[in-house]
Each structure stands twice: as structure tokens, then as C-alpha cells.
Amino acid sequence: MFELDGRLTALRARAAEWGGDLAALAMDLDRDPDAVHGALDTPVMRHLATARYAPNGEPLTAGGHTFHLDTALEQVVFFEELAAADVGAILAAPGAPMAGPLVDLLGDDAQREWFFGALAERPTWVFFALTEPGHGSDAGGLETRLDPDGDDFRLTGAKRYVGNAPRARLGVVFARVRSGPLGVRAVLVEAPTPGLTVEPLTTIGLRGAALGSISMSAVAVGADRMLGRHLPATRRGVLSWVRVFNRIRPRVAAMGIGMARAACDYVRAHRRDLRPAERDRLDALDRRVEGVRQLNLAAARAVDADPADGALASAAKARAARLAEEATLAAPEFFGPGARLDHPYLGKLARDARGVEFMEGASNVQKLIVSQHLTRGGNRHDN
Numbered sequence: 001m002f003e004l005d006g007r008l009t010a011l012r013a014r015a016a017e018w019g020g021d022l023a024a025l026a027m028d029l030d031r032d033p034d035a036v037h038g039a040l041d042t043p044v045m046r047h048l049a050t051a052r053y054a055p056n057g058e059p060l061t062a063g064g065h066t067f068h069l070d071t072a073l074e075q076v077v078f079f080e081e082l083a084a085a086d087v088g089a090i091l092a093a094p095g096a097p098m099a100g101p102l103v104d105l106l107g108d109d110a111q112r113e114w115f116f117g118a119l120a121e122r123p124t125w126v127f128f129a130l131t132e133p134g135h136g137s138d139a140g141g142l143e144t145r146l147d148p149d150g151d152d153f154r155l156t157g158a159k160r161y162v163g164n165a166p167r168a169r170l171g172v173v174f175a176r177v178r179s180g181p182l183g184v185r186a187v188l189v190e191a192p193t194p195g196l197t198v199e200p201l202t203t204i205g206l207r208g209a210a211l212g213s214i215s216m217s218a219v220a221v222g223a224d225r226m227l228g229r230h231l232p233a234t235r236r237g238v239l240s241w242v243r244v245f246n247r248i249r250p251r252v253a254a255m256g257i258g259m260a261r262a263a264c265d266y267v268r269a270h271r272r273d274l275r276p277a278e279r280d281r282l283d284a285l286d287r288r289v290e291g292v293r294q295l296n297l298a299a300a301r302a303v304d305a306d307p308a309d310g311a312l313a314s315a316a317k318a319r320a321a322r323l324a325e326e327a328t329l330a331a332p333e334f335f336g337p338g339a340r341l342d343h344p345y346l347g348k349l350a351r352d353a354r355g356v357e358f359m360e361g362a363s364n365v366q367k368l369i370v371s372q373h374l375t376r377g378g379n380r381h382d383n
Contacts, residue, residue: 001294002297002298002301004077006063006256007063007065007115008073008074008077009063009231010062010063010064010065011060011062011063011065011067011074011077011078012061012078012080012081013061013062013221014060015077015078015079015080015081015082016081016084017083018042018043018044018047018082018167019044019081019084019086020084021039021042021043021044021045021085021277022044022082022085022089022090023085023086023308024091025039025086025092026085026086026088026089026345026348027214027345027348028088028090028313028343029088029092029207029208029371030088030207030208030348031091033207033208033209033210036067036089036092036093036208038251039089039156039307039350039358040094040123041049042127044082044095045093045123045218045293047060048090048093048094048095048097049093049094049095049123049124050119050120051069051094051095052068052104052116053068053069053096053101053104053132054070054100054101054104054120055070056068057066057069059081069208070100070297070305071300071304072250072251072300072301072303072304073301073304073342074296075247075250075251075254075300076250076251076253076254076296076297076300077254077268079254079255079258080254080257080258080261080293081250081258082258083254083255083256083257083259083262084258084259084261084262084265084276084278085208086093086208087258087259087260087352087356088206088207088208088209088348088352089208091163091208091209092117092164092208092210093205093208094123094124094125094126094167095119095124095125096115096119096124096126096128096170097172097248098128098172098244098249099115099126099127099171100115100116100119100173100225101126101244101247101248102128102172102186102244103116103172103188103227104240105241105243105244106186106228106229106231106236107227107369108226108229108230108237110224111188111224111225111227114158114188115188118169118170122137123171124168124169124170125160125164125167125170126164126168126169126170126171126172126173127163127164127165127170127171127191127212127214128162128163128171128172129149129159129162129165129171129172129173129174129214129297130159130174130280131159131160131161131162132144132157132159132160132224132240132298133158133160133213134159134209135261135276136362136365137360137361137362138365139348139364140181142174142175142176142184142381143157143173143316144156144157144158144159144173144174144175144176144216145157145176145177146175146176146177146185146187146221146226149220151221152220152221152222152323153187153220153221153223153225153226154218154221155173155175155189155195155216155218155219155220155221155256156216156217156218156219157175157186157215157216158200158213158214158215158216158313159173159213159214160213160214161211161213161358162211162212162213162214163210164209164212165198165200165208165210165211165212165213165214166198166200166210166212168191168198168339169190169191170188170189170190170192171188171189171190171212171214171274172187172188172189173186173187173189174185174186174218174228175187182233185226185228185236186226186227186228187223187225187226187227188225188226188227189219189221189311193219193220194220195217195218195219195220196214196215196216196219197214197215197216197217198212198213198214199212199213199215200212201213204322204351205225205348205351205352205353205354205355206351206352206355208249208364209355215231222335223305229383230287233330242306242308242310243307243310244307245310245360245361246303246307246308246309246310246313247307247313249303249304249310249313249314249316249317249360249361249366250296250299250300250303250313250316250317251317252317252320252356252360253292253296253299253313253316253317253320253321254296254320255291255313255356255359256292256294256320256323256324256326256353257289257296257319257320257323257324258316259324259327259328259329259349259352259353259356260285260288260289260292260320260324260326260328260353261325262283263285263327263328263330263331263346263349263353264282264286264289264327264344266331266345266349267282267331267348268282269336270335271287271334271335278334281330282334285327285330287326288323288327289310289323292316292319292320292323295312295315295316296316296318298312298316299312299313299315299316300313310369311369311370311373311374314361314365314369314370315366315370317360317361317363317366318363318366318367318370320356321332321356321357321359321363322357324353324356325350325353325354325357326348327353327358328349328350328352328353329353331346331349331350332346332347332350339343
């Protein structure tokens with residue numbers, strides 16, 4: 001069992017405090033994703049808008065401690081508490097939770113200054129465009145092209161299920177310059193721009209995320225917007241930014257755990273007269289939440305020790321997605337027929353929880369990563 005020390009406990013308390021603003025926004029966002037604009041001045045939204053998740057990012061202070069949220073362990077503690085308030089509100093926040101770490105890893109000084117300067121200037125949404133209609137998030141199957149155009153490039157292709165795409169002013173797009181794992185590049189794109197078309201997608205869950213589809217037809221991309229151009233080929237392709245995904249996965253798993261926890265907490269708060277069998281069932285759900293939390297904490301520590309060690313992170317993400325769905329589907333059963341009409345929050349929670357499965361790679365992708373890890377012989381974490 002991993003117990004949080006005083007420093008991480010202070011971080012969790014600050015996140016729980018800030019979570020109140022997200023909880024107050026939850027149902028409004030479910031009705032209207034644009035409701036986020038009325039909450040941008042809250043402390044949590046201001047932090048999410050400018051967070052860099054890097055040592056030189058804007059720090060967060062709590063209990064006399066300073067946090068940059070630059071470790072996976074800090075992130076899972078922080079985001080589980082926020083997710084217990086509302087995941088949709090987290091995803092609706094401006095900022096660059098996925099693109100930011102990639103720019104920090106691959107960007108040169110000028111690119112980082114330009115990108116993070118834009119985030120600091122005003123609330124800015126940033127999209128992260130990897131998933132494609134025909135291949136999902138499989139980087140090996142990318143069809144979006146980055147074609148030379150003199151000293152610059154032209155971007156052509158399509159992306160789907162891109163969070164905050166309709167709101168975004170900046171984005172990172174993954175495209176292929178040639179075949180093979182070293183032929184994939186990430187480029188910075190501004191929106192709107194000629195040739196780039198964004199269409200909102202209708203969803204029934206996680207509506208705050210404002211998913212969209214992106215079509216690109218010969219979009220001009222300057223050579224200075226190609227991430228990693230100053231790095232060797234082996235450090236700017238798939239093998240490099242997979243490490244970023246490894247660090248993001250425990251954060252996504254923490255969101256699933258927070259949603260499952262929220263479902264259990266709601267039942268305890270609104271069904272104080274549980275029968276023995278119901279109490280046993282709820283206690284069993286609580287134990288599952290704690291078990292997946294411990295797995296995710298182990299995953300976060302493994303990634304912090306070695307960003308290439310992502311097998312536990314994939315396992316935790318797959319387990320957390322399943323837990324979120326099962327716990328949020330079980331919660332209405334404690335209230336009988338008509339539970340979702342009498343308790344609309346539970347209906348929203350169940351709809352949102354399904355979305356965790358598709359965030360940062362579906363479970364079949366995560367299981368494939370784990371199986372490949374085991375096939376190669378695994379390591380000390382296999383036990």
C-alpha cells in the first residue's frame with residue numbers, strides 16, 4: 001500500500017477545495033458546453049489554463065509546499081480529486097494538458113516561448129490532433145500528410161474526436177512525412193487558418209470536452225512550426241513522444257478513478273438506510289476503487305522513474321476505464337426504477353464515464369501495450 005505523505009496530502013486537499021467550483025459547473029456544462037466561459041476566473045480554471053506540467057511552469061502552492069505538477073505522481077493525486085468533482089469541467093478548461101508536455105519535450109526555445117506565451121496571454125484552448133477516422137490513435141496507421149512546399153510544408157488529412165477543437169486557437173497535429181516510425185512528425189497549427197475546417201461533434205457524455213472533427217486541405221505550415229526539427233530523428237518521432245503518452249495515461253486513469261469514487265460517494269450521501277447486502281456491494285466497489293488507485297500510484301511512480309516504462313500505466317488506464325463505467329452503472333441501482341430521472345447527476349456520471357474508455361487510447365490498445373511488454377520479458381513490475 002502506498003500512503004500519501006504530508007506534501008501530497010496538502011496537494012490533494014487543495015484539489016478537493018478547487019473541485020467545488022467544478023462541481024458547481026457540472027450540470028450547466030452538460031446542458032451547454034459554452035457555460036465554461038462563465039467560470040474562467042475561478043482558481044482552478046486559471047491554473048488549468050496556464051499549467052505547463054514542467055519544472056519551469058507556473059507553480060501551485062498548498063500547505064506550504066510548491067508543486068509544478070511535473071511528476072506523474074503529483075498529477076494523479078491532483079486530477080483524481082478534480083475528477084471526483086467533474087471530469088467534463090476539467091476537459092472544458094482552457095490550456096494544453098496534452099499538447100503542452102509534447103511542446104516542452106520537442107519544442108525549441110522559440111517554439112516554447114511562442115506556444116506558452118500564447119497560453120499566458122489569455123485563456124486559450126489547444127487541440128491535440130492524433131486520432132483519425134480510419135485508424136483511431138494508431139500512430140503506425142497515420143494517413144495525414146505533411147508535404148514539402150519549398151522550405152515549408154502543406155498539411156493534408158483528417159482528424160476525428162479532437163477535444164476542444166471548436167474552441168481552439170492553437171493545436172498540435174500529427175502527420176507523416178514518410179513511411180515508418182521515424183516518418184511521423186508533430187507540427188504546431190494556428191486556428192482558424194486557410195484550409196483548416198473544424199466541425200463540432202454531438203456527444204451524449206463529456207459534453208464539456210467539445211469534441212470536433214478537423215479537415216485539412218493543403219494547410220500552410222512553416223518550417224519553424226515543426227516540433228523537434230533541431231533534434232536527431234530518433235528523438236523527434238514516435239519513440240520520443242510515446243514517453244509523453246506514458247506520462248499522461250496515469251492522469252487519465254486518475255480521472256476514471258475519481259468518477260468511480262464520485263458514484264460511490266453519491267450513493268453514501270443519498271442512501272443512508274442501506275440494507276446489509278447493499279452495504280456489502282458498496283463496500284466492494286470501494287475496495288475496487290482503492291485497488292485501482294494503488295495500481296495507478298504504482299504506475300505513476302514507474303513512469304516518473306523511467307518515462308519509457310509505460311506498461312503499468314496502460315494497465316491502470318484500462319482498469320480505471322472499466323471501473324468508472326461499472327461503478328457509475330451500478331450507482332443508480334441503489335435507487336431503484338426511475339433513478340436517472342430522480343437523480344440526473346447519476347445519469348450524467350454514467351454517460352461521462354463511458355468516455356474514459358476512449359481517452360488516450362482505448363482498452364484494446366492498452367492491453368496490446370501490456371502484452372507486448374510481457375512478451376518481451378517484462379520487468380520487476382510484472383509481479
